Structure formats: structure tokens, C-alpha cells
Amino acid sequence: MTAAQARTRSAITRRSLLGGAVALAALPRIAHAQKPERIVFGTNWRAQAEHGGFNMGASLFGALNYVGSGVPIVTVAAIFQKDPQILMSHAGQGNDTLAALKGKPIMISAGGQTTFWQFLKQRYGYTDDQIRPYTFQLAPFLTNRKAIQQGYLTSEPFKAEEAGVKPVVMLLADGGYTSYTTTIETRMTVVRDKANLVQRFVDASIKGWYGYLDGDPGPADALIKRDNPEMTDDLLAYSRAAMKRYGIVASGDALVLGIGAMTDARWKDFFDTMVKAKVFTPSLDYRRAYTLAFVNKKIGMQ
Helix, strand or coil: CCHHHHHHHHHHHHHHHCCCCCEEEECCCCCCCCCCCEEEECCCCCCCHHHCCCCCCCCHHHHHHHHHHCCCEEEEEEEECCCCEEEEECCCCCCCCCHHHCCCCEEECHHHHCCHHHHHHHHHCCCHHHEEECCCCCHHHHCCCCCEEEEECCCHHHHHHHCCCCCEEEEHHHHCCCCCEEEEEEEHHHHHHCHHHHHHHHHHHHHHHHHHHHCCCHHHHHHHHHHCCCCCHHHHHHHHHHHHHCCCCCCCCHHHHCCECCCHHHHHHHHHHHHHCCCCCCCCCHHHHECCCCCCCCCCCC
């Protein structure tokens, strides 16, 4: 990903979280007398395997910032139980755990410095003098065996392997980073006035993800490639396999409550961690960022 692409992705994310028109989804008819309804749903990037269930949102930083800014947006489901954010290094350099990276130079983007880097500082004692610029180019990593950089589970490792380097991948979620991501968010007025519509969209999205991960991904992959020709069959297969192997969608509470699961305890844990990191103030009413009314119903579970 180029720096320009990264900026575009950030812009798309901000726009989509406010309800921008990036993708259209038609909800199924659930009663003979009910008309099908169309929903405008914004995605956070061009089509890719991470959109296999056709729904999108952002991390809990965005959701909590909405509360702090008075923006009337609420999270209604969390498709990714684990954030795919990673750090990656070269094998054989002693840089194979998050704890081992304390005090070592790490390439981190500007966006990463205000989000997951704050977790790493609080949990593992990282310091800002470790930061080196990350421009979303892989060459500096490939040419320096001591290099450590941020990445996305389904992107940078694949590109590194294509270039002949199999990196050590450290998933932040497996190191205590509890942010949900790829959430479904909508306006509070929609939750209040069109709860049935929200429920049907959430249910359809959950079923879509079960179908994509456990069934035939071919139809979804075809739509993804049509929308984003840069996606190859190899990358789609790699991404889907990585999401399954690391439990990005189906792990933790989702194994019991179903895809999209959220809990009060998980939100509180993330909020408390970020308060300790001085990202948010203790007085912020984080409970206004989400509702559990539309999830934890075991929709789509066999």
C-alpha cells in the first residue's frame, strides 16, 4: 500500500463511518407484506477478503471518539473479534514476541501512533523514541533483517512472502489488544426508529460471514474482484485462510454467542486500558458507544 493509498483509505474510513455511500446492500424479505429495503453501507477500503460478509466499520477508537465529540453514531455489531493489526520482523533476530521488541526501532505510521501504539506503550513499556517512519512501502523491511514494522495480517505478510521473506507475525490481539474492529455502526436515530431494519441487516451480515468463511467463497470473491481488480485469487485465499487460522472473526465470545458478538466486559477492558494510556478521560461515558440489542443471538450458528 502506498502512502497515497493509505491517505485515501483513511479518508474513506472517515466518510464511511458517517454513512457515506460506498456500497449498497439489499436486505432479504422476511414477511410477505414487507417490501425489501435498500441500505447504504460504507466500507473502509476497496473490496477485499476482509469484506467477505459485506459489512464494515472501524476500531473502538473511532466509536469512543464519537462519544467524546457528541457524534450520534452507535456500534451495533463487531464482526472482527480480533483486530488484524500486527507487528512483523525477520526470523532469527530475537524479535519474535511483543515483549522482546521493547526498546527496538519499529516502523509505525502516524495513524498507528495515536491508536495501537498507545496500547503497546501502556502494556509493554514501548517508548516514542522507538518510532521510525512507516510509509507503507515494504522495501525498507525486505532489505534490513533487523527491521520491524507494523502491518495488517492479510496484507504485508503476504507481500513479504511473495518477495521471498517469511516474516515473524505478532498479532496484537493475541498480546492483549482488545479492540473490536470491522464493526457495524449506524445513527442513533436509526437504532431508535428502525430497530427491525437494523436487526435484519445485522443478521444478514452475520449469515454472510458464516457463508464466506465456512462455505463456498466463490460468489463473494467474484464480487470482490469485480469491484477491486487488484485482488488476486491467491491473495483472497491467503486472507481468508489467515482470518480463519487466527480467529479474526470466529473466536472468543463469537464461538458461544455467534459472529458479531460484543460484551460489556470487553468494551470496559478496552476503555480502561486506554484510560491508563491517557487516550481517553475516565469521565467519558463509553457505554454510549454501543448497544448489545442486535447481537449475541447465535444467528447463523449450526
